[in-house]
Amino acid sequence: MNILAVDTAGKSAAVAILRDDTLLYETQCNNGMTHSETLMPMIDTCLKMCGMTCADIDLYGVNA
Numbered sequence: 001m002n003i004l005a006v007d008t009a010g011k012s013a014a015v016a017i018l019r020d021d022t023l024l025y026e027t028q029c030n031n032g033m034t035h036s037e038t039l040m041p042m043i044d045t046c047l048k049m050c051g052m053t054c055a056d057i058d059l060y061g062v063n064a
Contacts, residue, residue, distance in 0.1 A: 002052065004043070005061040008035045015042045017050050017057075024050045 007014040007028075013035045016026035025046050029038050047053060 001058045002056055003059045003061055004046070004057045005063075006039070006043070007063040008039065009063045013039055013042065015039070015046045017046055017052065 001020060003018045005014075005016045005018065011032055012028050012030035014026065014028040017024045027042055027046060029042060031038060047056075
């Protein structure tokens, strides 16, 4: 199962992709409350680095 996890609850934003119990990629950005500008590029990079598209994601996890 491929999981895309997104954390936007604080000043920093974080994105990760997990496959089953294995972390494939994670990144975080601490530019203050700029999530509307940084989140989509972070997700795009994360998917590209793992060779995936949104269609490959089985579950989306969000902490808002």
